Amino acid sequence: MTVSRLPSAAAPPHNPAYTQLVAERNRFTVIMTVTFLVLYFLLPILAGYNKPLMATKVFGNVTFGYVFAFAEFAMGWIMAAIYVVKARTFDRLAREATQ
Amino acid sequence: MTFLLAAVIVAITLGVTFWASRRNTSASDFYVAGGRISAGQNGIAIAGDYMSAASFLGITGLIALNGYDGFMYSVGWFIAYLTVLFIVAEPLRNLGKYTLADMLVYRLKDPRVRTYAAISTIVVSAFYMIAQVVGAGSLISLLSGGVLTPSVAIPLVGVLMIIYVVVGGMLATTWVQIIKAVLLMFATIVMTVLILNAFGWSFSNLLGNVERLNGQEFLGAGVKYKNPIDLISLSLALVLGTAGLPHILVRFYTVPTAQDARKSVVWAMVLIGAFYVMTAFLGNAANVLVGREAIAAANAAGNMAAPLLAQELFGGAGTVGGEFGLAFVTAVAFATILAVVAGLTIAASTSFTHDIYKGVIRKGQATEREEFRVARLATVAVGIIAIGLGLLAQSQNVAFLVALAFAIAASSNLPVILFTLFWRKFNATGAIWGIVGGILTCLALIAVSPNIMGVDPPEKTTGRRPIQAQALFPLENPGIVSIPAGFAFAALGTLIGARRRRDEEDQAFEEMQFRAYTGAGVDGTVAAHD
Numbered sequence: 199m200t201v202s203r204l205p206s207a208a209a210p211p212h213n214p215a216y217t218q219l220v221a222e223r224n225r226f227t228v229i230m231t232v233t234f235l236v237l238y239f240l241l242p243i244l245a246g247y248n249k250p251l252m253a254t255k256v257f258g259n260v261t262f263g264y265v266f267a268f269a270e271f272a273m274g275w276i277m278a279a280i281y282v283v284k285a286r287t288f289d290r291l292a293r294e295a296t297q
Numbered sequence: 298m299t300f301l302l303a304a305v306i307v308a309i310t311l312g313v314t315f316w317a318s319r320r321n322t323s324a325s326d327f328y329v330a331g332g333r334i335s336a337g338q339n340g341i342a343i344a345g346d347y348m349s350a351a352s353f354l355g356i357t358g359l360i361a362l363n364g365y366d367g368f369m370y371s372v373g374w375f376i377a378y379l380t381v382l383f384i385v386a387e388p389l390r391n392l393g394k395y396t397l398a399d400m401l402v403y404r405l406k407d408p409r410v411r412t413y414a415a416i417s418t419i420v421v422s423a424f425y426m427i428a429q430v431v432g433a434g435s436l437i438s439l440l441s442g443g444v445l446t447p448s449v450a451i452p453l454v455g456v457l458m459i460i461y462v463v464v465g466g467m468l469a470t471t472w473v474q475i476i477k478a479v480l481l482m483f484a485t486i487v488m489t490v491l492i493l494n495a496f497g498w499s500f501s502n503l504l505g506n507v508e509r510l511n512g513q514e515f516l517g518a519g520v521k522y523k524n525p526i527d528l529i530s531l532s533l534a535l536v537l538g539t540a541g542l543p544h545i546l547v548r549f550y551t552v553p554t555a556q557d558a559r560k561s562v563v564w565a566m567v568l569i570g571a572f573y574v575m576t577a578f579l580g581n582a583a584n585v586l587v588g589r590e591a592i593a594a595a596n597a598a599g600n601m602a603a604p605l606l607a608q609e610l611f612g613g614a615g616t617v618g619g620e621f622g623l624a625f626v627t628a629v630a631f632a633t634i635l636a637v638v639a640g641l642t643i644a645a646s647t648s649f650t651h652d653i654y655k656g657v658i659r660k661g662q663a664t665e666r667e668e669f670r671v672a673r674l675a676t677v678a679v680g681i682i683a684i685g686l687g688l689l690a691q692s693q694n695v696a697f698l699v700a701l702a703f704a705i706a707a708s709s710n711l712p713v714i715l716f717t718l719f720w721r722k723f724n725a726t727g728a729i730w731g732i733v734g735g736i737l738t739c740l741a742l743i744a745v746s747p748n749i750m751g752v753d754p755p756e757k758t759t760g761r762r763p764i765q766a767q768a769l770f771p772l773e774n775p776g777i778v779s780i781p782a783g784f785a786f787a788a789l790g791t792l793i794g795a796r797r798r799r800d801e802e803d804q805a806f807e808e809m810q811f812r813a814y815t816g817a818g819v820d821g822t823v824a825a826h827d
Contacts, residue, residue, distance in 0.1 A: 216811065216814070216815065219814055219815070220810070220814055223814060224719075227383050227384060230379075230383050231379075231380070231383055231384065234376065234379045234383075235536070238372075238373075238376045238532075238536060239529070239532065241369065241372060241532070242369065242373075242525070242528045242529045242531075242532040243525070243529065244518075245365075245366075245369060245518035245519070245522070245525075245528060246518070246522070246524075246526070246528045246529060247525050249517055249518055249519045250517075252365070252517040252518045252519075253513060253514065253516055253517025253518075254517075255516075257501060258499070258501030258502075258504075258505070259501045259502070259504040259505040259508060259516065260500060260501050260504060261365070261504070261516045261517055263365050263516070263517050263518055264365070264368070264500075264504070264516070264577065267368055267369070267371075267372050267577075268574065268577075270372045270375075270376060271372070271375060271570050271573070271574055274375055274376055274378070274379055274566060274570060275566065275567070275570060277379055278378075278379070278382060278562075278563050278566050281382060281383065281559075282559070282563055285556075285559060289556060292814065292815040292816060295811075295815050295817075296815050296816075296817045
C-alpha cells in the first residue's frame with residue numbers, strides 16, 4: 199500500500215457527488231452518534247438513579263436491567279448493520295466524486 | 298497439565314512467528330504487515346487485541362462478586378465500537394500511513410504535532426501495558442499455585458512478547474491475536490453451552506439461583522457502584538476511550554482500504570458483542586457453581602472466577618475433566634495476555650521509531666532499512682522498560698491503570714482526532730494544547746483521586762494508597778471532567794494559535810477532507826472499483 203499526496207497545487211474537485219457525500223455522511227454520522235450515545239447513557243443513568251426499576255423482574259427472574267443491557271447489544275448490532283447498508287451509498291458517491 | 302497446554306500454545310504462536318519472520322523484511326511489514334491483512338482477519342485480530350484478560354477474567358469476576366454492576370462494563374466496552382465505526386475507522390484509514398501522528402501531520406503540516414502525538418501514543422500504551430504485564434504476573438503466579446512468582450512471570454511474558462514482535466512484526470502479532478481470539482471464543486462458547494445445560498437452558502433459572510444465594514440486589518444495579526456520577530464518568534471513558542487507543546487505531550492501517558477498515562470493525566463487533574453477552578452467563582454461573590467465598594479466597598479481585606468455573610463445569614476439582622478445564626482456560630488466559638501485550642508493544646515501538654526517530658530526530662531522512670532496524674531495537678527497549686515498570690508496580694492495584702489508559706485516550710487523542718477531521722479552523726497549536734492539556738488534566742485528577750489518595754485503616758498492610766490523606770477529587774475515573782477539558786484545551790489552543798494562521802491552511806483542510814471522505818490518493822481504494 200502506498201499513500202500519495204494529491205497534487206497540492208490543484209484544489210480538490212468540487213462536484214455534486216462530493217458535496218452530496220459530505221452532506222449525507224455528516225448528517226448520518228451526527229444522527230447515529232447522538233442516538234446511540236443517548237440510548238447508551240440511559241443505562242448508567244438509570245443504574246445510578248433508578249435502582250428499583252433496574253431490579254424489576256420482566257420475564258421470570260430476568261430483571262429490567264438485564265433486558266435493557268441485552269437490548270443495548272442488539273442496538274449496537276442493528277446500528278452497525280444500518281451503517282454497512284448506508285455505506286454502499288457513500289462508497290458509490292466517493293467513486294463518483296473522484297472520477 | 299496447565300504448563301503443558303500453555304507450552305503448546307506458546308509453541309504454536311512461536312511457530313507462526315518464525316513463519317511470519319520470512320515476510321517481515323521492511324519497516325512497512327513491521328508496522329502494519331505491509332497493509333496486506335484482510336478485513337476478516339483484521340476484525341478477528343481487533344477482537345483479539347481488545348478482549349484482554351481484564352475483560353475475560355476481570356468481568357467474569359466482577360459479575361460473580363458484584364452481580365449486575367459487572368455486566369455494565371461489558372455493555373460499555375461493546376458500545377464503544379459504534380464510536381469507532383461511525384467516526385474514526387474509515388477516515389483514519391484514508392488519511393493515515395502508520396500512526397496517528399501521520400494522520401494529524403497530514404492535515405496540520407506542523408512537525409511539532411508529530412512529537413506530541415507520539416508522546417501521547419506512548420503514554421497511553423505504557424499505562425495499558427503496565428497494567429497488562431502486572432496483571433499477567435499476578436495471574437500466572439496465582440494459576441501456577443505460586444510456583445512461578447510474579448518476579449519470574451513478568452519477565453517471562455515480556456521476553457515472549459519481544460520475540461513475537463521483533464521476529465515476526467505486525468504479521469506475527471496479528472496471527473497471535475487471531476489464534477488467541479479463536480481459542481477464547483471457543484472456550485467461552487463451550488462454557489456457556491455447559492452452563493445453559495446445567496440450568497435447564499434458562500437464563501431466568503440461572504438468575505433465580507443467583508437471587509436465592511445472594512439476595513435480590515444482585516439482579517439489579519448498585520452493589521459495586523454507589524455513586525451515580527462515578528458510574529457515568531466511567532461509562533464516558535469506556536465509550537469514548539476506545540476510539541483513541543493507539544493499539545486499536547494502528548489496526549486500521551494494516552488493511553488495504555477504508556472499506557476493509559469498516560468491515561473489520563463490523564467483524565470485531567460481532568465477535569466482541571457475542572463474547573460480552575456470554576460474560577453474563579459466565580459471571581452468574583461462577584457465582585452459583587463456585588460461590589463468592591471460594592472465588593474471593595482464590596483472588597480478592599475475582600480474577601480466578603472463570604478458571605474455577607471451568608474446573609466446576611468439566612467435572613469439579615480432583616477429576617480429570619475438571620483439571621483439564623482449569624488448565625485449558627488458564628492457558629487461554631495466558632495466550633490472551635501475550636496477544637494484548639504484543640499489540641501494545643507494536644503500537645508503542647512504531648510510534649517511537651516512525652514518529653520520534655525518523656520524523657523528529659532524523660527529520661524524515663532515515664532509510665527504510667535503518668528504520669526497520671531501529672524499530673526492532675525500540676521493541677526490545679519498550680519490552681525491557683515494560684518488564685522493569687511491571688516489576689516495580691507488581692504489588693499495586695492494576696484495574697485503575699486500565700481505566701486510566703481509557704480516560705487519557707478519550708481526553709487527549711479523541712478531541713484532536715475529531716477536530717482534525719471536522720473543524721476547519723483547527724490548527725497545530727490546538728492539537729498540541731489538546732494533547733498536553735488532556736493528558737495533564739487526566740493525570741492530575743487521578744493523582745488526587747481515591748485511587749492514589751485516601752485514608753486506609755491501619756490494619757491494612759498490603760495495597761495501601763500511596764498518599765494517606767482525604768482524596769481531593771471524589772471520582773475514581775476522571776473522564777467526566779477530563780474529556781470535556783481535553784476538548785476545551787484543544788479549542789482554546791486553536792483560538793490562541795489562530796493569529797498565526799496561514800491561508801494555505803484552508804486549502805489543507807479541503808484537501809484533507811476530500812481524501813478522508815473519498816479515499817482518493819490511497820492506492821487500491823477508489824481506483825480498484827473503477
